[in-house]
Amino acid sequence: MTPEQMRMKAMLLRAQADELDADAAKVESVGDDALERMRKSCQGKKRYATVEAAGSAAAARQKFEDHPLRIYECGFCRQFHLTKAPLDRFASFAHGKRP
Ligand SMILES: [Zn+2]
DSSP states (O other): OOHHHHHHHHHHHHHHHHTTTTTTHHHTOOOOOHHHHHHHHHSSSSOOOSSHHHHHHHHHTTTTTTTOEEEEEETTTEEEEEESSHHHHHHHHTTTTTO
């Protein structure tokens, strides 16, 4: 594991610890796979600092999208992104399981 990967993993574990109230079993279940997928899903996406900013961007983009857009807080950058992924798929993703 490179220093960069270790830094990102620490960041991810901290973010998950916040969200899961430091549920140790769940934090330990975060593998490098989950980290990598979270990083990839963050990179290349537009970040919104507030949920309001994401909301107006979603409303503007929705006109050109076939699927409903959802706003989510990114566990990686702690800002907000838009996704077309259905809620159940994203929930599995967020908990580090394979979709
Ligand atoms: Zn992000």
